[in-house]
Structure formats: C-alpha cells, structure tokens
Amino acid sequence: MAFLDLDGLTVHVQRLGPQDGGPPAATAVLLHGLLTDSLASFYFTLAPALSAAGVEVLMYDQRGHGRSGRPATGYRLEQFVDDLEALLDRLELTGPVHLLGNSFGGTVAFGLAARRPEQVVSILAVESEPASPAWAAKLDGLLRRAERELPQDATLAWVTEQHGAHTARLARSASRLLSGTTLARDIPASLLPAEAELRAIRCPVLAVYGTESDLAEQSDWLDELLPGCRSTFVAGQEHSVLIEAPDVVRELALFWLEEHGADLRDPTARLEGSVG
Amino acid sequence: MTTSGQTLDQHGPTEQEVLSEITTMLAALLDEYGLDDAEVTMESRFTGDLELESIDLVTLAGQLQERWGDRINFAEFIAGMELDEIIDLTVGRLVDYVVDRLRTAGRS
Numbered sequence: 001m002a003f004l005d006l007d008g009l010t011v012h013v014q015r016l017g018p019q020d021g022g023p024p025a026a027t028a029v030l031l032h033g034l035l036t037d038s039l040a041s042f043y044f045t046l047a048p049a050l051s052a053a054g055v056e057v058l059m060y061d062q063r064g065h066g067r068s069g070r071p072a073t074g075y076r077l078e079q080f081v082d083d084l085e086a087l088l089d090r091l092e093l094t095g096p097v098h099l100l101g102n103s104f105g106g107t108v109a110f111g112l113a114a115r116r117p118e119q120v121v122s123i124l125a126v127e128s129e130p131a132s133p134a135w136a137a138k139l140d141g142l143l144r145r146a147e148r149e150l151p152q153d154a155t156l157a158w159v160t161e162q163h164g165a166h167t168a169r170l171a172r173s174a175s176r177l178l179s180g181t182t183l184a185r186d187i188p189a190s191l192l193p194a195e196a197e198l199r200a201i202r203c204p205v206l207a208v209y210g211t212e213s214d215l216a217e218q219s220d221w222l223d224e225l226l227p228g229c230r231s232t233f234v235a236g237q238e239h240s241v242l243i244e245a246p247d248v249v250r251e252l253a254l255f256w257l258e259e260h261g262a263d264l265r266d267p268t269a270r271l272e273g274s275v276g
Numbered sequence: 277m278t279t280s281g282q283t284l285d286q287h288g289p290t291e292q293e294v295l296s297e298i299t300t301m302l303a304a305l306l307d308e309y310g311l312d313d314a315e316v317t318m319e320s321r322f323t324g325d326l327e328l329e330s331i332d333l334v335t336l337a338g339q340l341q342e343r344w345g346d347r348i349n350f351a352e353f354i355a356g357m358e359l360d361e362i363i364d365l366t367v368g369r370l371v372d373y374v375v376d377r378l379r380t381a382g383r384s
Contacts, residue, residue, distance in 0.1 A: 038331040040329070040359075041359075044330060067331060165323050165324055165327075166330065
C-alpha cells in the first residue's frame, strides 16, 4: 500500500506483483467506476487471479473515491485521465500496459488510449463506454438523480433490501461524495473527444456487458466505431457484472490478456488464483 | 518479559491478544466515520455490525501485514470467497486465522 502525492492530490495505490516473484507476464492497470466504487472492487475479485497468473497489477483509488484525496472541485473526465498519466509517469511505468476498466473506469481507459496510443496494448471495458455527447447527457441525468435520491432514507432502505447492507453503506459514501464536491456538475462538463479521436483508438478492445443492462444496446455502435472492438455478454447480469459475476470476469480477463501477448503462468497457477 | 516472550514465540499470541490488536486497528477505521463508540467483539460482522466498506478491509489487510509481516496473508485468508462473503465475515473469523497462522509460524 502506498499514498502518492500527485500534484497536490493524495492517491491511494495498491500494487500486486506476480505471485511467484518471477518476471511480469504483462502489466495491467485496473480502473474502478464512479461513486460507489473503489479499488477494493478489484482487490477482492480480479487482482489476486491476475497476480497468480504472473501479471503485475496496479490499482488506485480515483480522485474523490476510496482512500484517495477528495478535492472540492476538479472532477471532469480529463482530470481523471491526467491522474492516470501522472501515476504511470511517477511509477515509471513507461512500457506497454493493458487497461481494465469498470464502468467509468473504462471511460478513463479510452481517454488514455486516445492520448497514448503507443502505450495502451489493449482495453477490457466492463459495462463501459467512451465519452461522447450521449454519455455526458446520460451521466448528467444519473448523477442528478443520485444527488436527489441517495440522501433519502427510503432510497437507502430500498438499496439495503435489494442489494444488502454493504451496498447501502457504499451508497451513503457516494451521497457524501456528491454533496461535498462538484463531481455531479463536472462529469457532464468534461471535454468530449471528437468522433475522429475515438476512431483513432486502434488497440484491441473487449467490451463486456450484462445482458440485462441498458448499456448492452450500444454494443453495435461501439463495435462499429472502434476497429479493434468486439463485445461479449454475461447472461442475466445488469450493470454490476464485476461484483456479481467475478468468476466470469476473471476468466474473460485472463483469456483476453493471453490473446494479446501476455505469456501467463501455467494453468495450475491460474486455477489457484481464480478461486480467490 | 523474557519468560513470557519465550512462551509467545512457541505458542503465539492468544485469541484475546489478537482480538485486542485487531480492535485497535478497527477503532482507527471506525473513528474516521465518527463511530468511535462501536463495540468490537468476536461476533461483530465487518459490514452488518461495524458498517465497514470494502475499501476499509483493504486498509485492514495492509495493517495486518504491517503488524505481523508475511506470516499473515490476507489474500490467503479470503481465498475462495467472493466480495459479499468477505464483507459479511465476523471479526472472530479473522482473529482465528491470525492466531492459527502465528501459532503455525511460531513452530516452524
């Protein structure tokens, strides 16, 4: 565990080397989503399996989230991408990286791929999309609704009933993040990439959707937009694929990295890792 | 302390001693949420009773490592469990694991 100071922002970082102590088969950066998310979502799901397979794993809490600093302002998408760039530079990770993003974390991944096409080998985007005018409008609606509804007892009672006490706990934290910062105003005001900039993302992309998620409808659009993109669907899942179906995401991620050049450790190691 | 230190090396700390140390770690986490009066027992559940978030358990894992080094491997402790099971664990499960590991490590 480490806390790094990136130009005044404290960033909570967790790095997990290959479990066998050998040379890394690849480097993967795991990017979590907005509001209720933190690096813990990877720490307890995907990271141990990747480490067991010989991957060097970098996780961090995005600004405002988890144990990282929470400035009152400064939550436009480009600022999240700035953080990722600054972090890679600070850790001297200048070689090729695979980006695995959950929800908004994938949006950050597409942002970095547009800026540093030579460094991003591949993107695995779980329930995610690149920034666009439609994305900004949708996020504006979602964030306004969250701002309005999360402070209400009835909402928290519903979340507890539907998703359990832990999710309700995360929802309360999300509510504090929204009330204490300009995040809900900043995200929709992000600098949006032109379509040509998105089309210029040539790296392989695996887009993972829950079949029951609203986002699944965009798969044809994204497959057409990004030349290296293909989609896969996880049956019965909504937006929380990573948390609800971690075993599926683990297998997808390991096969994906292997397909894109990672010389992963033997299947025994992978199996041991994937039970964690 | 020499005599009892020797005893500790052979048998490791007791359940009560480990619970006390883990309680101190948890108290620091809870304090940040203004829940400094929460009582921690072997039966307390991380989320259900202590209202901890998953990111707090990441911090706790780091503190365990800092305190007891590589003898305590949080990844090993949670192996085979998914997030919803991990956050629903009791403090006692963790205390038992730590006591067991320190006892085994003490013998080797």
